[in-house]
Amino acid sequence: AQSVAQPEDQVNVAEGNPLTVKCTYSVSGNPYLFWYVQYPNRGLQFLLKYITGDNLVKGSYGFEAEFNKSQTSFHLKKPSALVSDSALYFCAVREEGNTPLVFGKGTRLSVIA
Amino acid sequence: DAGVIQSPRHEVTEMGQEVTLRCKPISGHDYLFWYRQTMMRGLELLIYFNNNVPIDDSGMPEDRFSAKMPNASFSTLKIQPSEPRDSAVYFCASSRLGQGTNAEAFFGQGTRLTVV
Numbered sequence: 001a002q003s004v005a006q007p008e009d010q011v012n013v014a015e016g017n018p019l020t021v022k023c024t025y026s027v028s029g030n031p032y033l034f035w036y037v038q039y040p041n042r043g044l045q046f047l048l049k050y051i052t053g054d055n056l057v058k059g060s061y062g063f064e065a066e067f068n069k070s071q072t073s074f075h076l077k078k079p080s081a082l083v084s085d086s087a088l089y090f091c092a093v094r095e096e097g098n099t100p101l102v103f104g105k106g107t108r109l110s111v112i113a
Numbered sequence: 114d115a116g117v118i119q120s121p122r123h124e125v126t127e128m129g130q131e132v133t134l135r136c137k138p139i140s141g142h143d144y145l146f147w148y149r150q151t152m153m154r155g156l157e158l159l160i161y162f163n164n165n166v167p168i169d170d171s172g173m174p175e176d177r178f179s180a181k182m183p184n185a186s187f188s189t190l191k192i193q194p195s196e197p198r199d200s201a202v203y204f205c206a207s208s209r210l211g212q213g214t215n216a217e218a219f220f221g222q223g224t225r226l227t228v229v
Contacts, residue, residue, distance in 0.1 A: 043220035
């Protein structure tokens with residue numbers, strides 16, 4: 001069965017600095033990987049997804065993610081953090097076949113001015 | 114499209130009462146998912162439907178929980194009787210997985226349920 005691990009409950013970064021939110025996954029076949037963001041009292045918003053062949057994926061709001069097959073990782077990155085990026089970030093995975101997304105526990109990002 | 118629409122946004126009920134949560138998926142989406150979010154357990158999949166048919170309800174915590182999808186544009190999640198430990202945010206999501214398994218899911222705003 002597929003699973004996702006987000007090893008950090010909380011990430012703090014200064015505004016203007018680069019940020020990384022970590023995600024590792026486990027699937028039996030090819031992975032389909034996604035990042036979502038959740039602002040307070042809101043639903044989950046799609047940020048980006050991995051498409052086979054493109055190891056660096058660009059998404060909304062200047063975010064990008066790097067797929068590393070050998071390390072089974074899909075870390076979320078942004079070159080310069082904004083205070084408005086402060087939110088809860090979820091990594092998710094789907095195995096091949098029409099199965100539901102399985103989510104990590106989420107990482108709370110705080111960007112400090 | 115207005116996106117996935119859930120109602121109500123907030124529900125406060127007394128223990129033992131019946132609670133019904135509602136969801137309207139995005140038109141044309143063939144999959145619908147119900148998730149529950151709590152601090153302790155994160156996001157848990159409760160049940161999902163494909164073309165209105167329940168596919169997997171193994172995530173439904175107890176027989177007190179039931180879900181239906183009578184047509185392509187409406188689904189309900191019912192808890193009867195409700196208990197304080199059911200307090201959580203319940204999300205509905207829909208997806209057009211027929212397009213391929215890299216299709217993302219779109220989430221509603223959620224229903225925050227408080228059982229007192």
